[in-house]
Amino acid sequence: MRRVALVDYGKLELQENCESIQALKPGTVKIEVTACSICGSDIALYHGKRSLENERYxxxxxxxxVIDAGDGANGIKKGMRVASELxxxxxxCWNCRNGLPNYCKSMNDALLPGGFSEETLVLNTPEYSFISxxxxxIDDITATLLEPANCAYHAVRQANIKHGETVVVFGMGPMGLIAAxxxxxxxVDVVVGVDKSQARLEKIRQLGFVDVVDSNDENWQEQILERCGAEGADVIIELTGALPVLQSAFQVVRRGGRIVVxxxxxxxxxxxxxxxxxxxxxxxxxxxxxxxxxxxDGTSAAVDILVKLQDDLKQLISVYDYKDALSAFDDMMSGSAIKTVIRFCK
Structure with a gap:
């Protein structure tokens, strides 16, 4: 079994001939991973902003x-094509009863060793599942966007956007672009994306599915007001994790506006x-x-979104074979690629 292993902060290894997962844990299914995309949280773990000791996947x-369906909960069967999402x-549980089912369990309880491996265990029980x-x-490469599409859809729903409102999305990475x-x-007529990466902005302009503003421009705030109105944007969605950007969001949102972080x-x-x-x-x-x-009917709304938008969203993806996985991480970190996907299939 092959895997991309984070052996220490800042140190990735391509590991060949890893021991295959022999036994299923109760309530899990075994997945033969076709492809896995790189998330910003994976990069944060690489840089030591998240704890290797605390994260098992x-x-x-x-x-x-699916190569072993375990108990077959939720209709999951051997041979079925699946993708990860909650x-x-x-x-x-307390979280579910209080409207927070996204806190029901940690991904530490749901994935082992995770998607950067040719095989992984995934929790799938009548009470909790991390696959759909x-x-x-949907092809296997585009399907890796299901989990980030799920997250982006949640941010959009939290914004509770109404007809006629104007929206600014800070951060034109994968999450920001999918949300936009x-x-x-x-x-929604007025959706403005904001970023500072010249390479990313050029790519987004070529794609043409969202209006963008370069935050390096001296008059970038005026450009937003030109698009959203003199009072500012009704809704800001902040997806950069940079504190100066949060400050900027306060400046360009209107009085009584909403900011989704x-x-x-x-x-x-x-x-x-x-x-x-x-x-x-x-x-x-x-x-x-x-x-x-x-x-x-109990099926995933995010899957429907991905089917509907896949022609646009697949243009965000750069595909790398397993042997080039380290380059995929480098290109994701440098910003030369918007979304990198590592393909494991032989």
Whole structure:
């Protein structure tokens, strides 16, 4: 079995002939991983902003084929194509009872060793599951976007966007781009993306599915007001994790506006002026994905979103074979690629 292993902070290894997972733990299924995309949280773990001691898995945005269905809960069968996302929570723990099913369990309890391996165990019980079946309409590479699409959809839902409102998304990484594209698909006319990476901005302009502003420009705030109106944007979605960007969000949101924070900050906010929260009567909303977004028939709403938007979203992906996995991480960290996917299939 092959895997991309994070052996220490800042040190990745391609490991060949790893021991195959022989026994299933109760309530798990075994997945033969086809492909796994690199998330910003994987990069944070690489840089030591998350704890290797606390996290048992590496890679959580993957697609693959069920090679052992375990108990077969939730209709999962051997040979089924699946992708990772939080698709089921128990419904009766404290978090679920209080409207927080995304906190039902940690991914530490759901994945081992994770998606950067040719095989992984995934929790799938009647009360909790971290996989969803994927239709033939989605290819294995695009299916790796299911989990980030789930997270982006949660941020959009937290924003509670109304007809006629204007939206600014800070951070045109994968999450920001997927969120912006979901918002556009809802019929929202003014959706503005903000970023400072020249390579990324050029790529997004070529794709053409969201208007963008370069935050390096001296008049970038004026550009936002030109698009959103003199009072500022109705809704800000902040997906960079950079404190100066949060400060900028306070500046360009209108009085009574809403700011959804779906990014992970690694520092304290002692450099951010908090007075606008009171002066503008702002609503600040957190967004922690993934979340079990289910339709009334119990299937995944995020799968439907991915099917609908895949022609645009697959353009964000750069594919690397397993042997080039280290380059995939380098390109993701440098910003030369928007979303990198490591392909394991032989």
């Amino acid at each position: 590496f890679g959580h945005e993957f697609s693959g084929i 698709s089921r929570a128990c419904g009766h 079946p994927i239709p033939d309409a 594209r979901i918002i556009k698909s809802m019929g 779906g990014s992970v900050y690694s520092g304290f906010a002692d450099t951010v002026e908090l007075l606008p929260i009171m002066r503008k009567e702002l609503t600040i909303i957190g967004s922690k994905g993934p979340y079990p977004h289910l339709k009334t």
